[in-house]
Amino acid sequence: MFGKERSRFGEFIDWHGIKQEKIKEISKVSREIISRVCKNRDYMPAGKTMKALVAAVRKLTGKQVKSDDFWM
Structure with missing residues (x-):
């Protein structure tokens, strides 16, 4: 999308104009x-990390995303 390899999570935040720094602030x-x-489509974060990232994205976008939307 932006000339760099992105995971589904990366593509989602790019599409919504969310900076990684903002996710860092909210998710810790x-x-x-x-x-x-x-960056890594094959990387599977730990459950606690996944939950924090999804919560941050929900807060920033207002969308009811789930971890399954990004990781299988």
Whole structure:
């Protein structure tokens, strides 16, 4: 989409104009993990991390996304 490899999570936040830094502030997940989650389609974050990221995205977009929307 933006000329770089992105995961479904990365594509979603790009589409909605959400900065990784904003997700970091809300989720309290490290910048390194957020970067990995956004770039690597095969990376599966820990359950607690996944929950925090989904909660942050929900708060920022108002959309009722689920972890299944990004990770299988």
